[in-house]
Amino acid sequence: MPQLSVVVPVFNERDNIPPLLAEIAGALRGKVEFEIVYVDDDSTDDSRAVLHAQKAAYPELRVLHHVTRSGQSTAVWNGVRSARAPWVATLDGDGQNDPADIPKLLAARDGADAQTKLFAGWRTTRRDSFNKRISSKIANAVRSRMLRDNTPDTGCGLKLFERDLFLRLPYFDHMHRYLPALVNRAGFRSQSVPVGHRPRTAGTSKYGMLDRLWVGVADLRGVAWLMRRAKVTHVEEL
Numbered sequence: 001m002p003q004l005s006v007v008v009p010v011f012n013e014r015d016n017i018p019p020l021l022a023e024i025a026g027a028l029r030g031k032v033e034f035e036i037v038y039v040d041d042d043s044t045d046d047s048r049a050v051l052h053a054q055k056a057a058y059p060e061l062r063v064l065h066h067v068t069r070s071g072q073s074t075a076v077w078n079g080v081r082s083a084r085a086p087w088v089a090t091l092d093g094d095g096q097n098d099p100a101d102i103p104k105l106l107a108a109r110d111g112a113d114a115q116t117k118l119f120a121g122w123r124t125t126r127r128d129s130f131n132k133r134i135s136s137k138i139a140n141a142v143r144s145r146m147l148r149d150n151t152p153d154t155g156c157g158l159k160l161f162e163r164d165l166f167l168r169l170p171y172f173d174h175m176h177r178y179l180p181a182l183v184n185r186a187g188f189r190s191q192s193v194p195v196g197h198r199p200r201t202a203g204t205s206k207y208g209m210l211d212r213l214w215v216g217v218a219d220l221r222g223v224a225w226l227m228r229r230a231k232v233t234h235v236e237e238l
Contacts, residue, residue, distance in 0.1 A: 001033075001084055001085065002033045002034050002035040002060075002084055002085040003032050003033045003034065003085055003086070003087065004028070004032050004033070004034040004035075004085050004087050004088070004089060004102075004106070005034070005035050005036075005037055005079075005080075005083030005084060005085040005087070005088045005089070005163070006024055006028070006034060006035070006036045006037065006088075006089045006090075006091070006099075006102070007037045007039065007076060007079035007080055007083060007088055007089070007090045008020070008024075008036065008037070008038050008039070008079075008090070008091060008092075008093045009038075009039045009041060009072050009075030009076050009079065009090075009092075009093060010038060010039070010040055010041065010043065010047055010051075010075075010093035011040070011041040011042075011043050011047075011069070011072075011075075011093075012043045012044060012045045012047060012203065013043070013047055013093045013094060013202075013203050014043075014045045014046055014047045014050045014203075015202035015203060016093060016094055016095040016201075016202050016203055017038075017047060017050045017051060017054065017093070018050065018054060019095065020093065020095050020099070021036065021054055021057075021058055021061065023098070023099040023100070024036055024091075024099040024102075025058055025060065026099075027099040027100045027102055027103060028099075028102065028103070031103060032106065034060060034085070035060050035061075035062060035083070035084060035085065036058065036060050036061045036062065037062045037064065037079045037082055037083055038051050038061065038062070038063050038064065038079075038093070039064045039065075039066065039075040039076070039078055039079040040063065040064065040065045040066065040075075041066045041069050041070060041071065041072070041074075041075045042065070042066045042067065042068060042069040042070075048063070048065060051063045062082070064078060064079065064082060066078070071173055071174075072174075072176065073171075073172075073173050073174050073175050073176045074173065076090055076176050077171055077175075080163060080166050080167065081167065083163055085163065086162065086163055086164070087109070087160060087161070087162055087163060088160070088161060088162075088163050088166065089102050089105065089158070089159065089160045090157060090158070090159050090176070091157050091158045092157035092158075094200050094203060094205075095198065095200065095201060095202070096157075096197055096198050096199070096200055097121065097156070097157050097158040097195070097197070097198075098158075098195065098196040098197075098198060100196075101121065101158060101193075101195040101196055102158070102160070104193060104195065105119045105121070105158070105159075105160035105193055105195075106160065108160075108191060108193045109160060112191060115188055115189050116188065116189045116190065116191050117161060117162045117165045117183055117188040117189070117190070118159065118160070118161045118162075118165075118179055118180060118183045118188070118189075118190035118191070119159065119160040119161070119190070119191050119193050120151060120153070120154065120156060120158075120159050120179065120180055120190055120191070120192050120193065121153070121156035121157070121158030121159060121192075121193060121195040122152055122153045122156065122192040122193060122194050122195060123153050123156050123195060123196075123197040124194045124195075125196075125197060126197055149178075149180040149181040149184060149190070150180070151180040151181075151190060151192055152192055153192065154177050154178065154179065154180055154181075155177060156195065156197075157176075158195055159179065161179065161183070165183065165186065165188065166179075168186065169182045169183070169186060170182065170226060172219075172222065174219050177219070178219065178223045181223055181227060182223070182226075185226060185227055185230040185232075186230075186232065187232035187234075
């Protein structure tokens with residue numbers, strides 16, 4: 001059984017699949033027993049065919065397919081549910097997260113206490129357009145003020161977390177952007193780890209500035225409500 005499952009959600013990323021797979025395998029082979037779980041969100045290009053062709057070169061690769069397009073959070077959720085390892089790393093399928101940073105997250109986990117269950121990538125230097133950087137900066141500031149999750153960058157797709165804890169968190173669309181707050185709500189801690197960030201070299205972004213803004217407002221209100229209604233009690237048996 002693998003010790004680590006790497007979950008990668010994709011939608012129309014055919015040109016990014018082969019190089020990213022090679023980088024993931026190169027970063028982890030010989031260091032940890034792992035599997036790679038790609039979740040194709042019903043791509044309209046030939047991403048599935050490209051993934052299927054890669055299985056011969058990568059025995060660690062598993063491919064899941066959404067019969068109906070369901071979004072990034074659902075792709076992550078289904079990937080984690082299908083994962084066989086106790087710990088899961090996620091990264092975006094566009095190649096902007098560097099798989100070489102996964103061992104850095106594993107090292108942070110090995111040096112942390114048992115109450116820290118989430119290790120979130122922190123893109124200290126963004127390689128995005130000006131509009132995307134500004135929208136993310138505003139969203140992070142508003143989210144941090146409302147949720148007090150002490151996390152500078154929740155939008156980074158590169159994360160490492162305990163599988164069992166993730167599956168106990170409340171599921172909703174776009175939940176992957178609020179994992180630090182949800183982990184804190186469950187009575188555990190998260191740690192931000194500086195990681196690299198790269199410009200997109202193929203394909204196009206699937207999210208616009210207005211999409212992030214309006215969806216984020218509704219999500220923030222919902223997560224804030226969840227935080228207010230949380231009650232964690234530590235139980236001891238006599």
